[in-house]
Amino acid sequence: MTRKKVTIYDVASHCGVSVATVSRIVNNADYPVSSELRARVQASVRELNYKPNMLGRYLKSNRADEVGVIIPNISNFYYPDLIAGINDSLIHSGYNVLLCNSYRNPEYEKKQFLSLLQKQVKGIILSTVSDDTSWIEEVNTDGVTVVAIEQPLYTPTHRVCFNYYGGGYMAARYLVEMGHREIAFISAPLTYASRRQRLDGFRAGLRESGIELTQNTLRISDFELEDESSYEFNIGCRLAEKLMRLDAPPTAIFCINDMMAIGAIRALQNWGVRVPQDVSVLGFDNMTISKMITPALTTIDQCTREIGVRAIELLQKSFENPSAPLETVRFKPKLVERESVARRG
Amino acid sequence: MTRKKVTIYDVASHCGVSVATVSRIVNNADYPVSSELRARVQASVRELNYKPNMLGRYLKSNRADEVGVIIPNISNFYYPDLIAGINDSLIHSGYNVLLCNSYRNPEYEKKQFLSLLQKQVKGIILSTVSDDTSWIEEVNTDGVTVVAIEQPLYTPTHRVCFNYYGGGYMAARYLVEMGHREIAFISAPLTYASRRQRLDGFRAGLRESGIELTQNTLRISDFELEDESSYEFNIGCRLAEKLMRLDAPPTAIFCINDMMAIGAIRALQNWGVRVPQDVSVLGFDNMTISKMITPALTTIDQCTREIGVRAIELLQKSFENPSAPLETVRFKPKLVERESVARRG
DNA sequence: TTGTATGCGTTATCAC
DNA sequence: GTGATAACGCATACAA
Numbered sequence: 084m085t086r087k088k089v090t091i092y093d094v095a096s097h098c099g100v101s102v103a104t105v106s107r108i109v110n111n112a113d114y115p116v117s118s119e120l121r122a123r124v125q126a127s128v129r130e131l132n133y134k135p136n137m138l139g140r141y142l143k144s145n146r147a148d149e150v151g152v153i154i155p156n157i158s159n160f161y162y163p164d165l166i167a168g169i170n171d172s173l174i175h176s177g178y179n180v181l182l183c184n185s186y187r188n189p190e191y192e193k194k195q196f197l198s199l200l201q202k203q204v205k206g207i208i209l210s211t212v213s214d215d216t217s218w219i220e221e222v223n224t225d226g227v228t229v230v231a232i233e234q235p236l237y238t239p240t241h242r243v244c245f246n247y248y249g250g251g252y253m254a255a256r257y258l259v260e261m262g263h264r265e266i267a268f269i270s271a272p273l274t275y276a277s278r279r280q281r282l283d284g285f286r287a288g289l290r291e292s293g294i295e296l297t298q299n300t301l302r303i304s305d306f307e308l309e310d311e312s313s314y315e316f317n318i319g320c321r322l323a324e325k326l327m328r329l330d331a332p333p334t335a336i337f338c339i340n341d342m343m344a345i346g347a348i349r350a351l352q353n354w355g356v357r358v359p360q361d362v363s364v365l366g367f368d369n370m371t372i373s374k375m376i377t378p379a380l381t382t383i384d385q386c387t388r389e390i391g392v393r394a395i396e397l398l399q400k401s402f403e404n405p406s407a408p409l410e411t412v413r414f415k416p417k418l419v420e421r422e423s424v425a426r427r428g
Numbered sequence: 429m430t431r432k433k434v435t436i437y438d439v440a441s442h443c444g445v446s447v448a449t450v451s452r453i454v455n456n457a458d459y460p461v462s463s464e465l466r467a468r469v470q471a472s473v474r475e476l477n478y479k480p481n482m483l484g485r486y487l488k489s490n491r492a493d494e495v496g497v498i499i500p501n502i503s504n505f506y507y508p509d510l511i512a513g514i515n516d517s518l519i520h521s522g523y524n525v526l527l528c529n530s531y532r533n534p535e536y537e538k539k540q541f542l543s544l545l546q547k548q549v550k551g552i553i554l555s556t557v558s559d560d561t562s563w564i565e566e567v568n569t570d571g572v573t574v575v576a577i578e579q580p581l582y583t584p585t586h587r588v589c590f591n592y593y594g595g596g597y598m599a600a601r602y603l604v605e606m607g608h609r610e611i612a613f614i615s616a617p618l619t620y621a622s623r624r625q626r627l628d629g630f631r632a633g634l635r636e637s638g639i640e641l642t643q644n645t646l647r648i649s650d651f652e653l654e655d656e657s658s659y660e661f662n663i664g665c666r667l668a669e670k671l672m673r674l675d676a677p678p679t680a681i682f683c684i685n686d687m688m689a690i691g692a693i694r695a696l697q698n699w700g701v702r703v704p705q706d707v708s709v710l711g712f713d714n715m716t717i718s719k720m721i722t723p724a725l726t727t728i729d730q731c732t733r734e735i736g737v738r739a740i741e742l743l744q745k746s747f748e749n750p751s752a753p754l755e756t757v758r759f760k761p762k763l764v765e766r767e768s769v770a771r772r773g
Numbered sequence: 774t775t776g777t778a779t780g781c782g783t784t785a786t787c788a789c
Numbered sequence: 790g791t792g793a794t795a796a797c798g799c800a801t802a803c804a805a
Contacts, residue, residue, distance in 0.1 A: 088490075088568065090782055101792040106784060115790065132568065137546045138492065139782030142483040142797050145433075149526070157515060160717070163508040170502060170529050179543070181494070182527045184515050198524070201482045223433065223477065316720050345720050352722050372505070375661050375690050376721050377697050435798055446776045451800055460774060484798030487781050 089131045098127040109135060141203065146226070150206040150398060151181045151199035153192060160312045160342055160370050161387060165232075168391025169208065176399070178205070189213035200227065206398040208232060208391075212275070228401040230394050233277055241397045242411035243390050247277045248284035250383040250416035254337050254365055255288025257418055262427030263335040263363065264292075267300040269322040269347065270339035271315060278339055281367060285337060299329055312342050319346020327354050327362075334362060334427055341366040341373045341382055348376070348423065359425035369419050378422035386414040434476045443472040454480060486548065491571070495551040495743060496526045496544035498537060505657045505687055505715050506732060510577075513736025514553065521744070523550070534558035545572060551743040553577060553736075557620070573746040575739050578622055586742045587756035588735050592622045593629035595728045595761035599682050599710055600633025602763055607772030608680040608708065609637075612645040614667040614692065615684035616660060623684055626712060630682060644674055657687050664691020672699050672707075679707060679772055686711040686718045686727055693721070693768065704770035714764055723767035731759040 091109075095102040100120060107114040108124045127133070141147045152169060154162045169180060181199060185192035192213055199207055206228040216237040219229075230241040258266050266289065273279045286296060302325060304318040319338060323346065326332055338344035344366035348358050356362050358378055366373060366382035373380040393412050401407060436454075440447040445465060452459040453469045472478070486492045497514060499507045514525060526544060530537035537558055544552050551573040561582040564574075575586040603611050611634065618624045631641060647670060649663040664683060668691065671677055683689035689711035693703050701707050703723055711718060711727035718725040738757050746752060 088570070088782095091784095092782080102783085103785080103792060103794090104790085107791090110784080117790065120790085132566070134542065134546050134568075136487075136490075136548060136782050138483060138487040138490070138548050139797090140784075142481075142487045142781085142799090143783045143785080145481075145483070145797065147483065156512075157508050158512040158716075160508075163502050163505075166527070167501075167503040170527070174529075174531070177543075179526045179528065179547070181524050182511070182515070183524065184519075186519070197479065198522075201479050202524070203481060203483050221477070223479075225433070312716050312720075345717075349720060349722055371503075371657050372690075372717050375658075375694060377694055433798095436800095437798080447799080448776060448778095448801075449774090452775090455800080462774065465775080481798050484781090485800075487783085487798080488800050490781065 088136070089133050090136065091133070094124065094127045094131050094133045097131055098123045100124060109133075145203060146205055147203045148177055149179050149181050149202065149204045150208065150395075151183060151195075151202075151204045152208045153183045153185055153195050153199070154210050155187045155212050156184050156311075157182070158311050159315075160372065161340070161368055161385075164371060164387040165210075165391045168388035169395055170391075171388075172392045172395035185212055187212045189215075193218060197222065200224065203227075205402060206230070208394045208398070209236065210234065211236060214276070226405075228398055228405075230397050232390055232394055234275060239409055241401065241409055243393045243397065243414070244411060245277075245385055245390065245414045246416055247280035248287075250367060250385070251281035251284025251286075252288040253284075253416050253418055254281075254367065254383055255285045256291070258335045258337065258363070258365060258424070259289070259292045259294070261335070261363070261424055263333075264294060264427075265300070265331065265333040265335070266294060266296075267302065267326050267333040267336045268296055268339075269302045269304075269319065269326070269336060269343060271304050271318060271343070272306075273303060281339055300326075300333055302326065315340065315342035316346040316349070319343030320350040321346075323347035323350040324354065327351070327356065332362070335365065335424065336362060337365045337367075339367060341368040341370045341380060344380055344382065344423070345373075345376060348378070348380075359423050363424040363427075365424050374419075374421060381421045381424040382419050384417040384419050386417070390414060433481070434478050435481065436478070439469065439472045439476050439478045442476055443468045445469060454478075490548060491550055492548050493522055494524050494526055494547065494549045495553065495740075496528060496540075496547075496549045497553045498528045498530055498540050498544070499555050500532050500557050501529050501656075502527070503656050504660075505717065506685070506713055506730075509716060509732040510555075510736040513733035514740055515736075516733075517737045517740035530557055532557045534560070538563060542567065545569065548572075550747060551575070553739045553743070554581065555579065556581060559621070571750075573743055573750075575742050577735055577739055579620060584754055586746065586754055588738045588742065588759070589756060590622075590730055590735065590759045591761055592625035593632075595712060595730070596626035596629025596631075596682075597633040598629075598761050598763055599626075599712065599728055600630045601636070603680045603682065603708070603710060603769070604634070604637045604639070606680070606708065606769055608678075609639060609772075610645070610676065610678040610680070611639060611641075612647065612671050612678040612681045613641055613684075614647045614649075614664065614671070614681060614688060616649050616663060616688070617651075618648060626684055645671075645678055647671065660685065660687035661691040661694070664688035665695040666691075668692035668695040669699065672696070672701065677707070680710065680769065681707060682710045682712075684712060686713040686715045686725060689725055689727065689768070690718070690721060693723070693725075704768050708769040708772075710769050719766060726766045726769040727764050729762040729764050731762070735759060 714729035
């Protein structure tokens with residue numbers, strides 16, 4: 084049995100009023116309307132099981148209660164935390180999130196962005212993977228608020244970001260203060276500013292103590308980037324292994340992110356070296372899982388979930404006051420000491 | 429500068445044709461239209477930077493190119509894998525996914541479902557947390573395909589499911605075959621059928637070898653359920669600890685899911701017992717992370733990502749042929765042997 | 774091959 | 790207070 088979709092006209096004619104009245108009663112709880120009519124209409128709504136078709140409403144108001152979120156890949160362990168922050172902040176707001184993966188493909192990212200625009204979403208949260216987002220300027224984003232996370236965009240937008248440089252710096256200082264001098268840095272290809280900034284900060288922190296990264300201790304994977312957690316885990320394994328093959332292996336390894344750190348720890352343990360007694364491992368992210376492994380990972384907290392929360396806050400503020408000035412909120416790195424880094428000497 | 433939104437009328441008048449023609453050229457690559465006109469219209473589209481407003485199209489065709497996905501909570505490590513499967517299958521299809529968390533709240537789940545319907549999504553993938561989904565019957569889901577994953581729904585729908593009972597059974601048989609007799613089962617509250625089925629299967633498998641779960645070895649957490657990975661991790665820790673305090677601790681522990689297994693391993697290691705030499709731990713899920721920890725987790729593979737893939741396949745098949753009969757695809761449990769279970773005696 | 778006209782389900786502006 | 794009716798942007802049946 085195919086039930087026909089019941090529209091506002093059906094309920095109007097069912098109780099002998101105009102659609103205008105029905106619309107008012109359905110939407111405007113406090114529009115002046117005789118209580119007799121209100122009751123009758125509500126009864127009809129109930130009886131016919133009328134549910135407004137949002138597409139009609141959206142078309143009329145030219146705006147959908149949706150926010151688009153474009154991230155590189157949900158398979159990357161980092162992003163579920165972010166999405167959780169976004170979702171949790173959106174609860175009760177009536178907004179839905181349209182989740183898009185860019186798969187680290189700038190072309191695809193642009194396509195998703197345009198598609199979101201065509202769907203008339205009210206806001207877009209974008210973690211871009213492109214170093215040229217100038218195309219955004221040529222696109223008409225009037226009326227939709229975009230907030231950039233992680234990487235900034237070419238066009239000025241709302242923004243919530245993290246001090247990667249400071250995080251890298253903090254990592255270096257911590258390792259040095261823990262007595263380490265033979266320190267390595269391992270990373271996936273430095274294709275994003277946020278990665279380069281981590282390295283820059285790390286280098287600066289090391290230099291303050293007269294330590295330089297060398298060909299031996301600076302290890303950047305040259306594998307093509309596939310964005311799976313497993314990929315990062317694997318290069319973490321591989322790079323740590325290479326380090327252990329050195330004549331004078333480092334006593335501490337800073338990993339560009341937690342996933343790689345987990346890989347490194349795994350390889351180290353396989354190799355028979357104890358973490359942190361023999362070699363210390365420091366991560367970057369503070370993923371949910373990082374505190375659960377053994378040894379629990381010492382890492383730089385990137386406030387992932389919080390970033391999602393604040394992004395939504397910016398969005399909602401901008402919905403309430405579209406002409407408010409652009410804002411950018413910055414998160415500061417925090418060191419989370421756990422078990423994977425030990426004092427040296 | 430606020431640019432006015434350019435509609436199909438703008439481009440029509442801009443190049444002096446009717447909107448019908450524009451519409452045809454924009455949508456129907458092979459609609460017969462003079463190449464001269466086609467070129468002119470395409471030029472205008474380009475020049476004016478016209479992007480069709482999907483809301484208009486959707487309203488007209490009464491269907492949005494969106495599929496809703498309702499899951500308990502993206503924070504649960506299990507679901508990102510599922511979502512990844514869904515997203516990856518949807519790439520290039522033009523569909524977007526509307527991601528909804530039910531937060532394990534049946535009321536909220538229903539609300540989300542209804543909201544998705546009102547948005548005229550084309551399909552809904554639902555992992556229900558409710559044991560009474562009879563309300564679906566009273567709702568008009570005509571024209572939208574729903575596929576149930578994990579738990580079945582009251583109403584018959586497409587379905588992709590997993591043999592939890594078989595998984596539990598397989599777990600028991602494996603542990604027994606590995607020489608274990610003192611075997612424990614730890615779990616979060618058995619609030620979902622899928623959990624109860626795991627236990628039932630496990631029990632059956634044990635019984636075949638004359639082993640019974642006792643008050644000591646059957647441990648169900650009585651904590652209120654918060655759906656965070658950390659929560660499951662924590663009760664894994666706690667329950668494993670309790671087991672170790674027994675006069676005769678078990679030699680093997682089957683955990684209702686990997687997250688709890690990771691918690692158990694962590695507690696065991698803290699407690700100074702070696703996994704798997706002293707105590708074996710068997711998980712259930714095969715999350716991405718499970719192979720990365722030390723010891724790598726031996727577990728029952730739940731084909732999480734595959735479930736997402738197949739759900740989308742069902743959806744797309746149903747889009748192509750709406751009158752096709754209801755289908756249900758079943759995944760069989762697979763044992764993934766890694767390092768956390770050792771042979772006994 | 775192209776254009777005209779209508780309707781998709783709402784909301785909102787005007788009358789009454 | 791309530792009711793016609795005109796948009797919203799698009800696709801399409803029907804004419805031409």
